[in-house]
Amino acid sequence: MQTFRFDLCELPEETRGLREEVRAFLDEELKHIPAVTRAQTWSGHDAAFSAKMGARGWIGMRWPKKYGGHERSAFDRYVVLEELLAAGAPVGAHWIGDRQSGPLLLNFGTEEQRQLVLPKVAKGECFLCIGMSEPDSGSDLAATRTKAEKVEGGYRVNGTKLWTSGANEAHYMIALLRTDPEKKHDGLTQFLIDLKSPGITIRPIMDLAGNSHFNEVVFVDVFVPDSMLVGSEGSGWKQVGAELAFERSGPERYLSSYLLMKELIRELAKRGGDEGAKEVGRLIAHLVTLRQMSLSVAGMLDQGENPALEASVVKDLGAVFEQDMPVKAHELLGAEPTIGSGDDLHQVLGYLTQTVPSFSLRGGTREILRGIIARGLGLR
Numbered sequence: 001m002q003t004f005r006f007d008l009c010e011l012p013e014e015t016r017g018l019r020e021e022v023r024a025f026l027d028e029e030l031k032h033i034p035a036v037t038r039a040q041t042w043s044g045h046d047a048a049f050s051a052k053m054g055a056r057g058w059i060g061m062r063w064p065k066k067y068g069g070h071e072r073s074a075f076d077r078y079v080v081l082e083e084l085l086a087a088g089a090p091v092g093a094h095w096i097g098d099r100q101s102g103p104l105l106l107n108f109g110t111e112e113q114r115q116l117v118l119p120k121v122a123k124g125e126c127f128l129c130i131g132m133s134e135p136d137s138g139s140d141l142a143a144t145r146t147k148a149e150k151v152e153g154g155y156r157v158n159g160t161k162l163w164t165s166g167a168n169e170a171h172y173m174i175a176l177l178r179t180d181p182e183k184k185h186d187g188l189t190q191f192l193i194d195l196k197s198p199g200i201t202i203r204p205i206m207d208l209a210g211n212s213h214f215n216e217v218v219f220v221d222v223f224v225p226d227s228m229l230v231g232s233e234g235s236g237w238k239q240v241g242a243e244l245a246f247e248r249s250g251p252e253r254y255l256s257s258y259l260l261m262k263e264l265i266r267e268l269a270k271r272g273g274d275e276g277a278k279e280v281g282r283l284i285a286h287l288v289t290l291r292q293m294s295l296s297v298a299g300m301l302d303q304g305e306n307p308a309l310e311a312s313v314v315k316d317l318g319a320v321f322e323q324d325m326p327v328k329a330h331e332l333l334g335a336e337p338t339i340g341s342g343d344d345l346h347q348v349l350g351y352l353t354q355t356v357p358s359f360s361l362r363g364g365t366r367e368i369l370r371g372i373i374a375r376g377l378g379l380r
């Protein structure tokens with residue numbers, strides 16, 4: 001039987017200075033943003049904030065300089081991400097490009113594609129979205145139907161992508177499309193699609209909390225030039241597999257409820273008592289363990305490995321931790337969620353109570369992740 005591998009990984013001492021720098025920047029930038037808005041963290045879209053991040057050199061930190069990157073270490077990048085999420089910075093606009101589409105293009109994209117997109121992404125001026133899910137293929141991604149038919153000089157795309165985060169604000173989509181209806185996995189191909197192309201309609205979908213982060217994206221006879229095929233025809237499935245390890249293991253997979261955790265600890269500290277201290281100890285122990293696991297995956301990704309199994313473990317356990325936070329606030333404080341009124345604790349609780357159910361759907365559902373873990377362990 002196979003096992004997980006989570007090598008211990010410490011952040012080097014030299015990252016301390018960077019952490020202080022990011023913290024000071026965020027203290028200033030976020031001081032007027034209410035806690036309930038900051039609770040959106042990596043769902044919050046703010047193009048001006050992304051441009052400031054770009055100017056600081058905090059997007060594309062790992063990428064080669066010739067693509068606008070900064071050739072910093074994986075640990076430097078991790079520190080910046082942690083601080084952004086812990087403070088509740090509105091990083092949604094550039095998050096996907098920085099986290100996964102940039103690395104995807106560095107791994108499989110052409111020189112033209114990289115030059116077209118990466119320098120602008122690193123400046124915080126160009127945003128990407130991920131077109132995987134469709135009306136009839138979410139978990140079963142291999143059932144992707146949106147088709148790209150070969151025509152002179154490129155492909156004609158028809159179909160619908162669903163739940164596409166940030167498509168309404170993005171410039172490009174990395175889309176997984178069916179290029180061969182006869183083959184299942186090997187009939188899928190990735191494309192870099194300019195969302196201004198004629199024939200694309202983007203309709204925002206309102207979520208339970210009243211925000212429109214995700215969208216339906218309809219393609220009708222959209223022409224995508226040959227030069228925008230990412231990797232090779234038929235390799236989309238394999239490429240997506242590598243990309244998902246980036247998507248599933250970062251600090252956003254256990255810090256999405258961090259603002260509520262801070263409010264909870266603040267309130268418990270005010271009340272005092274052993275019971276509260278014990279609970280805080282438990283929460284911190286979970287958080288620190290998840291952080292170690294996530295750091296370990298970051299280290300493996302940096303070594304060019306594909307830790308899909310370990311990333312799925314981080315995502316699944318992280319979602320359990322994040323989803324439990326509103327329950328904990330209710331159990332420990334007797335707090336009830338409020339919307340549009342109340343103090344920071346109650347409003348953040350209100351926002352997260354409505355949002356946490358999606359944490360075990362986005363990026364792969366709990367059942368699918370556990371299936372991957374079981375397969376990785378040789379149990380199915």
Ligand SMILES: Cc1cc2nc3c(=O)[nH]c(=O)nc-3n(C[C@H](O)[C@H](O)[C@H](O)COP(=O)(O)OP(=O)(O)OC[C@H]3O[C@@H](n4cnc5c(N)ncnc54)[C@H](O)[C@@H]3O)c2cc1C
Nearest residue numbers: 130131132133138139163164165358361362363364365367
């Ligand atoms: C906030 C949010 C943002 C998102 N952003 C994006 C995005 O940017 N890009 C994108 O492409 N997608 C995005 N998604 C879509 C997300 O990836 C899908 O919702 C997810 O993969 C599940 O697909 P589905 O909604 O079609 O549900 P289904 O696949 O229909 O699943 C329904 C239920 O059945 C269960 N199930 C399905 N198959 C199995 C199985 N084989 N065994 C056991 N149980 C099973 C699932 O676990 C789930 O509970 C987003 C979703 C959310 C909530």
